[in-house]
Amino acid sequence: MRALLFCCLLSLSLPASAAVMLIYHHVAEDTPRVSSVTPAEFRGHLQYLRDNNFQVIGLDVLIDQLKSGKPIADNAVVITFDDSYENNYTTAHPILQEFGYPYTIFISPGDIDKRTGPVMSWQQIKQMSDDGVLVANHAMWHEHMARPEKGESEADWLKRMRQTILDAERRIKEETGQSHQWLAYPYGEFSAPLEQLVTELGFIGIGQQSGAIGPLTKLTRIPRYPAAGQYADLKDLGQKLRTLAFPITGYLSADQVISSNPPTLRLQLKIEDFRKQQLRCFAGSEVLEPTWLDDNTFEVRASKPVNRGRSRYNCTAPSLSKKGYFYWYSQPWLN
DSSP states (O other), rough: OHHHHHHHHHHHHHHHOOOOHHHEEEESSSGGGGGEEOOOHHHHHHHHHHHHHHHEOHHHHHHHHHHHHHHOOOTTEEEEEEEEHHHHHIIHHHHHHHTTTOOEEEHHHHHHTTOSSSSHHHHHHHHHHHHHHHEOOSSOOOOSSSSTTTTOOOOHHHHHHHHHHHHHHHHHHHHHHHOOEEEOOGGGOOOHHHHHHHTTTTTTOOOOOOBBBBBBBTTTTTTOOOGGGOOOOOHHHHHHHHHEEEOOOEEEESSSBSSSSSOOEEEEEOOOEEEEGGGGETTTEEEEEEEEEEEEEEEEESOOOOOOSSSEEEEEEOOSSSSOOEEEEEEEEEE
């Protein structure tokens, strides 16, 4: 009994480790604020990471740790960009090179082939690749992927999704020689059938819902924190960098595409480094008190229907082993 007690106390004294992935789009002063940071803000973010001893690692390193079961580097941060914008090359890339930080760009090759909007050229992307930037898949045309279009059968939709993923991967390999099989879902939208397809293709799926990344993070819905617009403030970002991943063992009711409104979130998790009575969830400003179905399973449901489009529930709990750190899980909904 004494040995068991010592083991349990020791496990609580060991600080929990987690990684955080940041998502950027524009680094510019003349682009939509909601998806932008200014060059000065971006430089400030990178300096903050350096000054506070965060470990900026490549996405390849993190994925290897998650797939192999290796320990995740404590206070690890991964930097990513979506949508292929040219200011990633002209503005963000030189700043990142100054700091020597690795990062990943998720691109839609069809948009680059047709030069749709202010996107990079293949020549610029090839230069970034040669400089060590990781180039990965954002679907061929940056399309909505979570469900069939009106009048489209599920079989035809899944065939189309398979094609857009594989076509994008092929074009990236043709132009850069890289093929990581990482898919960042456009708009952060995914669904249970799409997650299954991603798994069947041997890909990793990456979303846009908030949250930290830990050993039990599901590899078809890896979270990322937005770092632009209202989320660019260093006080807000600094808190999110100090979050941990809930050890979720069962996504019992957590498909992003909702079947009833308001939706019910039901999760099964290990309760080791937080007290379950301190777990709280939120739907906007509404506090959702969890209903515990057993010692490790809870559910929450908002009192009002969620809005049309994208929304989310956020769940948090303070860590017992790391002062000032919170466990964080964000459940995206698509109505």
